[in-house]
Amino acid sequence: MKDCSGHPVVCNHNKVGFLGLLVTIGIVFGDIGTSPLYVMKAILHTGETINESTILGALSCIIWTLTLQTSIKYVCVALRADNNGEGGILALYALLRRLKSKWIYILAIIGASTLLADGIITPAITVTTAIEGLESISPNLPVTPITLAIITIIFFVQRFGTESIGKSFGVFMLLWFLLLGIIGVISITTFPMILKAFNPYYAVILLTKSPQWFLILGAVFLCTTGAEALYSDLGHCGRKNIAISWAFVKTMLILNYLGQGAWVLNHVQTAYSVNPFFAIMPQNILVFAIIMATGAAIVASQALISGTFSILSEAMNLHFWPRMRIKHPTHVKGQLYIPVINLAMYIGVVLIILLFRDSSRMEAAYGLAITITMLMTTLLLGFYLHSKGMARLFTILFIGTYCTIEGIFLTANLSKFLAGGWCTMLISGILFLMMYVWVRAMKIRRQYISTKPLDDYYQIISDIKADEDIPKYASNLVYVNHAEKQGTVDDKLLYSIINKQPKRADHYWLINMEFVDTPDTLEYSCETLVPDTLYSVTMHIGFRIEPRVSLYLRQVVEDLVDSKKVDLTSTYPSLRKNGIPGDFRFIITPRVYYPESSVNRQQNLLMTIYALISKIGIDEPKALGLDTSMVVVERVPLIINHHIGSIRRIAQIVEE
Structure with a gap:
């Protein structure tokens, strides 16, 4: 576990004395x-x-x-x-x-x-x-x-x-x-x-x-x-x-x-x-x-x-x-x-x-x-x-x-x-x-997020990386994983990489954010899932700390480069020749709730009010402190009631 704050040490006044x-x-x-x-x-x-x-x-x-x-x-x-x-x-x-x-x-x-x-x-x-x-x-x-x-x-x-x-x-x-x-x-x-x-x-x-x-x-x-x-x-x-x-x-x-x-x-x-x-x-x-x-x-x-x-x-x-x-x-x-x-x-x-x-x-x-x-x-x-x-x-x-x-x-x-x-x-x-x-x-949103075992997809992600017939999407592709159980991944995240538009990259980064019960914790742990291809970074963030994923990921990557666990130099010959690092791109897959997907009136009312309240906040890229110039947002429907008719209507709305 390592610190990823980068904050200067600031003196507090907890010490007993006249000034305190x-x-x-x-x-x-x-x-x-x-x-x-x-x-x-x-x-x-x-x-x-x-x-x-x-x-x-x-x-x-x-x-x-x-x-x-x-x-x-x-x-x-x-x-x-x-x-x-x-x-x-x-x-x-x-x-x-x-x-x-x-x-x-x-x-x-x-x-x-x-x-x-x-x-x-x-x-x-x-x-x-x-x-x-x-x-x-x-x-x-x-x-x-x-x-x-x-x-x-x-x-x-x-x-x-x-x-x-x-x-x-x-x-x-x-x-x-x-x-x-x-x-x-x-x-x-x-x-x-x-x-x-x-x-x-x-x-x-x-x-x-x-x-x-x-x-x-x-x-x-x-x-x-x-x-x-x-x-x-x-x-x-x-x-x-x-x-x-x-x-x-x-x-x-x-x-x-x-x-x-x-x-x-x-x-x-x-x-x-x-x-x-x-x-x-x-x-x-x-x-x-x-x-x-x-x-x-x-x-x-x-x-x-x-x-x-x-x-x-x-x-x-x-x-x-x-x-x-x-x-x-x-x-x-x-x-x-x-x-x-x-x-x-x-x-x-x-x-x-x-x-x-x-x-x-x-x-x-x-x-x-x-x-x-x-x-x-x-x-x-x-x-x-x-x-x-x-x-x-x-x-x-x-x-x-x-x-x-x-x-x-x-x-x-x-x-x-x-x-x-x-x-x-x-x-x-x-x-x-x-x-x-x-x-x-x-709680409703978390309840209906479908997850899959991540290790089932190691091979296909490696194959996509090696398939030069697929245009390279980015040198480093970063996803925020909303799955709570360790070793699992949001199925919409996999859909984005594999199905929606196959995305070839040199490195895939999965960011897991864990908001912990201590106030000022700001640490990370990193696991190499597929050598030189797939990495999982878990950020442990205290309840008083503001999420700044771009800043914290930069600190994580610098630590990994310094320890020679990853080589971020671009694979494009012209850039690699000059030692220029590859680019980063973030993919965000927010769930969009549609009342048509549920027959539960109380649930619909809650989610409707939730949508109104969310308007006073900021969108997910800004909420996570991401550099918005490098963010792609792929909205996906939040399916509550899995009826064929509902799914068709939602799919039509999404396509429009």
């Missing part, structure tokens, strides 16, 4: 770090009477939610469920694929679709809330146009990469969290009794006696919405850096929440009409605080956008999503840019801003989708703990505890469905449907 911790603070905690902008405001808008019992209970809920959800579930448990150092719900699923469960992928695509929906609402609510702080200075300020302008800039710069500004995220977010903590402490001194909120007794009292407990819980849940993103960023920073920096971040967040609570209890009459986050800021630094809040919102938005690109890149290799054009705007490993997704997200964020207008209404749309993501992660973590031999009692206790907690949060957030939660659920539903259809359609 600083980068972690800048990358990981943008989402959860902006929650103080809107959580307490959302609690005040639930309609619950503001008094000491209510505020202490709400703050106690926040403190223990951050402890149980973020600290224990994600930092202590989920970060240990790493897939070769990578985290996130799809990395966790890839780790569990070997369990061969028929339905476990459902949990993964539900979680992924709701997480992607959260990535659309987060930029809208964080930037809007930050800009609304300016209303305390100028009440008539046009918040929406300013917000849209900032959002436009955020999405526009994605095409250029964020390598340069990303380096400053750590310093900026460190200052942001220090601002949160210091201002929180100053405000706490005006009402020290607010520290009683650490006692979970007040949370229990609120949840058992308040008629609005479910609305309050729905608002409280917003304080932990960035926990799933924290798990997804495991591969960028490492478990120890995240765990250590989380202790600092959590302290600063809690101090700020307590400070807001102290201000509310000191200003009960006016608390409804202002955002406590900006209210606790001294007037002489209010503009500075608004600038910092806007910057933090931009960092959080950037993190969610980059996270979306990474999730969809993983989904493509896991066969959950159609292949799309991916760009690498910088030399930083893992920094992606998907133009179609960037545009779709931008349109989605703009529509949400125009639909809801102010952050108070957006709060109703926020939180519901990510609760479902957390539930799916809990269930997958249960499978992971079981697969690692964890005691059954502990596994059941973990799943039961967190399914109960997140089930309660889900129930609370469902109360916001009509007020705005329907928006993110609609987005999640569309994304889930697309992923589900894609998975099912891919």
Whole structure:
């Protein structure tokens, strides 16, 4: 097994140290770090009477939610469920694929679709809330146009990469969290009794006696919405850096929440009409605080956008999503840019801003989708703990505890469905449907691909090579073999070489692509099937790696030439005399589904939707990273129902 990446080694920040911790603070905690902008405001808008019992209970809920959800579930448990150092719900699923469960992928695509929906609402609510702080200075300020302008800039710069500004995220977010903590402490001194909120007794009292407990819980849940993103960023920073920096971040967040609570209890009459986050800021630094809040919102938005690109890149290799054009705007490993997704997200964020207008209404749309993501992660973590031999009692206790907690949060957030939660659920539903259809359609396609033993055709391929009456098609002929079983070959591939137009070549190359469960694997193995004639190359590609078959094959061929296992010098006398290598030509044989070939209505519907979804992706040559100037596409029908009449109709369509 050999490496075929050709990538330069890029330093990551997994090593524990000041720089690693600083980068972690800048990358990981943008989402959860902006929650103080809107959580307490959302609690005040639930309609619950503001008094000491209510505020202490709400703050106690926040403190223990951050402890149980973020600290224990994600930092202590989920970060240990790493897939070769990578985290996130799809990395966790890839780790569990070997369990061969028929339905476990459902949990993964539900979680992924709701997480992607959260990535659309987060930029809208964080930037809007930050800009609304300016209303305390100028009440008539046009918040929406300013917000849209900032959002436009955020999405526009994605095409250029964020390598340069990303380096400053750590310093900026460190200052942001220090601002949160210091201002929180100053405000706490005006009402020290607010520290009683650490006692979970007040949370229990609120949840058992308040008629609005479910609305309050729905608002409280917003304080932990960035926990799933924290798990997804495991591969960028490492478990120890995240765990250590989380202790600092959590302290600063809690101090700020307590400070807001102290201000509310000191200003009960006016608390409804202002955002406590900006209210606790001294007037002489209010503009500075608004600038910092806007910057933090931009960092959080950037993190969610980059996270979306990474999730969809993983989904493509896991066969959950159609292949799309991916760009690498910088030399930083893992920094992606998907133009179609960037545009779709931008349109989605703009529509949400125009639909809801102010952050108070957006709060109703926020939180519901990510609760479902957390539930799916809990269930997958249960499978992971079981697969690692964890005691059954502990596994059941973990799943039961967190399914109960997140089930309660889900129930609370469902109360916001009509007020705005329907928006993110609609987005999640569309994304889930697309992923589900894609998975099912891919299974149907694989089911009806016919294969044959390759060794039965060694002799005829050798004879075609030696038959000079057949015009030479190319010096090197390359096919992508879609057969999954080792030693077999797609029958349409053989049909292309032997029947459709006999193709004589000096060398035949069969490319087998194996997408493995590890994230960054990029290796190959090569087998000589017929000496100096037929070669089989298997490329092992991790779920975070973008397929670039032309590039990888060039590396494979160079290795074989260097080891003198193959001679690629052209056999044409004039070219061989001058040592010129032979040409390469790729043959792609994509299957085209025709509804006429099946009488199964459900199957026809699935494949019809699949065809529509595939239009947002790119064709197979581009998806495989092939040099399109050397590609020949030979479309063949995907036969589902082998009736003579159907075959004749399909043959007629193909010929036309």
